[in-house]
Amino acid sequence: MAILQTKNLSKVYNPDTVPVHALRDVSITIDKGEFTSIVGPSGSGKTTLLNMLGGLDKPTSGSVWVNGEEITSMKESKLIDFRLHNIGFVFQHYNLIPVFTAHENVSFIMLLQNRSKKEIRERADDLLEQVGLGDRKNARPVQMSGGQQQRVAVARALASEPKFILADEPTANLDSTSAMNLLDIMNKMNREQNVTFVFSTHDQRVIDRARRVITMVDGAIHKDEYRDVEETAEN
Amino acid sequence: MKTLLTIAWRNIWRNPARSGVLLAAIVAGLWAGVVTVGIINGLMQQRIDYMIESEITHAQIHHPEFLAEGYSWLYIPDHDEIISRLENDSRVLSFTSRTITDGMLQSPVKTSGVRIRGIDADKERETTTFHENLIEGEYLDSGMSSAILIGQEMAREHSMEIGNRVVLTFEDVNNELISASFNIVGIFRSASTDYDRTNVFIRSEEFIKLLSHKPVYHEIGMMLVHEDLAGEKVADLNDHFAGIKAQTWRQLSPELSMLVELGGVMVIIITMIIMAALAFGILNTMLMALFERMREIGMLISIGMSKLRVFTTIMFESVILTLTGAAAGFLLAWITIGYLSGSGLNLEMFAEGAAQLGWDHIIYPVLTPGEYVIIIIVVVLITLISSLYPAIKGIRINPLEAAKSS
Structure with a gap:
């Protein structure tokens, strides 16, 4: 079942002066439960595509559909x-949010959704346990390592029970151990809870774990391949 | 809402030094501003109260031409009927009739022009506080005949003291020159050295005998239950008596009335300066805080925080920060004004100069609850207005800021 779809998506920056074609006629479909990496060299358009998928940027032409609903308009x-x-x-x-603890960071998005206090507290506790930070829930970001902060960010992303999660270079600032740890957590959530992940990445470790790899070159899809990946989750 | 308040409060203390400096500036600025306003108010109010209570009174009655001409034959007609009406009016607290004319005072040293004021010592004491200005000798209720009170400045210029004699020369109601000698029984000092140099006081009963064969009065001063009643009271008198001119203290002393307006303008100017400093302080601090948090705010909008909530958070941050400082500043100012209104602010070093200008050197600051409320409302409004720009700038942040690498 397609939860994310783009139709002939194009993005041109500076159309009236020096046009830069960031995306060229990109059409993809992502189904529920996918663990997809969008890869490509710098300037290939992967971050632009991710921003379009997240509704953070508007395309010059084409459309983005999430769960059957067009978000571009x-x-x-x-x-x-x-x-x-x-x-x-x-x-x-x-x-x-630097002034919030890990627990408050995870709770915040649920507060925005106006959920009940009890549900927020229990879900935030549960998610922090799932990312291995049950004992660090009262720590503020400045008191945590980069890897721990990114795990809180994953818990926050999951807190709102989204249709899918977009992760822009999630391991770029992490050391090897932290990166593997984070990938294990996301992989486990994908397998056990069927959470859909879409990454943009340069990181070969992320690419190696992805079951689908979309390669972009010059704003267009160069290759779209599905792979069998050996499950290595430790958690 | 509680969460937004929590974010705002914690954001304020994210940079304690910066917030602390702004808080200190708000506290110091508001304290200084409010106390200054209180001092100006006190200074003006003391001047007005002194002038009203010691001489002018709330309202006066004269012959329509007396104040312009000053001749002794321009006395108040229907004096007794007017007095009877005043006695039966509950709005009138007290009143006194004065016999006045301009003349010359001659001493062994020199001759100078004076305004001779004939007063009823007892009625004057009931109506004004002039008797409190006596610094030496006795008041006019002493037994000595042909007694005169002169000002300290006049005594100094004429090198006279208690017990000396002076000669007053003036025109009577028939335009005849009259001269009479008087014994100095007392010396007074008012808030104005100019007044002390140009006014002398004698008993009205003795003065009348020299001026006319019948009682003549040139001025009736009255104190009312409340100053605000002056307008209606003078209108009432002017309607009822054709040959007189009743005036309020504002009409009698336009310079005093102007002083009130000047005080008001100064208060507005000071308030505007403080508010401008406050507004720029808030703007500067909030914009700095905002520019530091572009990515964070971009992230909040990305993950689904509505622009209204972002706007509200930034507004909360400004309002909490400013109002915390403002509350402390007001509290400090309230304590200061409360203390000084009892003990007074003694500007002894300026006493001589202040007295020449007719001002008291001990100032009792005054700020009414209404004025506190007005300043608080203005502070809140300025806070809200100056917070608007950073808040609007905040909601215009592109969520893509969240994805930027630096």
Whole structure:
């Protein structure tokens, strides 16, 4: 079942001066439960594509559909609300709220969804346990390592129960051990809870774990391959 | 809402030094501003109260031409009927009739122009506080005949003291020149050295005998239950008596009235300066805080925080920070004004200069609850207005900022 689809997606920056074609007629379909990496050299358009999929940027032409709903024509306020309930984000720089603890960071998005206090508390506890930070829930970002912060970011992305999670270079700032640890957690959630992940990455470790790899060159899809990947989750 | 308040509160303390400096500036600025406003108010109010209570009173009655001409034959007609009406009016607390004319005072040293004021010592004491200005000798209720009170400045210029004699020369109601000698029984000092140099006081009963064969009065001063009643009272008198001119203290002393307006303008100017500093302080701090958090705010909008919530958070941050400082500043100012309104702010070093200008050197700051409320409302409004720009800038942040690498 397709939960994410793009149709002839194009993005041109500076169309009136020096046009830069960031995306050229990109059409992809991502089904529920996929663990997909979008790869390619710098400037190939993978981050632009990820921003379009997340409704953070508007295409010059074409459309993006999430769970059968077109988001490219949505008004900004509706799109923000749509993101809140449908899309999870993991950023390269973690982007946690520095004045909040790990637990508060995970709870925050559920507060925005107006969930009950009890549900928020229990779900935040559960998610932090799942990412291995049950004992660090009262730590603030500055008191945590990069790997721990990114795990909190994954827990936050999952907290809103999104249709899929977009992760932009999630391991770029992590050491090898932390990166593998994070990938194990995401892999496990994908396998056990059928959570859909879409990454943009340069990191071969992430690419090696992906069951689908979309390679982009010059804003267009160069290769789209499905693979059998040996499961290595330790958690 | 509680979460947004929590974020705002914690954001304030994310950079304690910066927030602390702004808080200190708000506290110091508001304290200084409010106390200054209180001092100006006190200074003006003391001047007005002194002028009203010691001489002008809330309202006065004269012959329509007396104040312009000053001749003794321009006395108040229907004096007794007016007095009877005043006695039966519950709005009138007290009143006194004065016999006044301009003349010359001659001493062995020199001659100078004076305004001779004939007063009823007892009625004057009931109506004004002039008797409190006596610094030496006795008041006019002493037994000595032909007694005169002169100002300290006049005594100094004429090198006179208690017990000396002076000669007053003036025109009577028939335009005849009259001269009479008087014994100095007391010396007064008002808030104005100019007043002390140009006014002398004698008993009205003795003055009347020299001026006319019948009682003549040139001025009736009255204190009312409340100053605000002056307008209606003078209108009432002017309607009822054709040959007189009743005026409020504002009409009698336009310079005093102007002083009130000047005080108001100064308060507005000071308030505007403080508010401008406050507004720029908030703007500067909030914009700095905002520019530091572009990525974070971009992230919040990315994950689904509505622009209204982002806007509200930034507004909360400004409002909490400013109002915390403002509350402390007001509290400090309230304590300071409360203390100084009892003990007074003694500007002894300026006493001589202040007295020449007719001002008291001990100032009792005053700020009414209404003025506190107005300043608080203005502070809140300025806070909200100056927080708007950073908040609007905040909601215009592109969510793509969240993905930027630096």
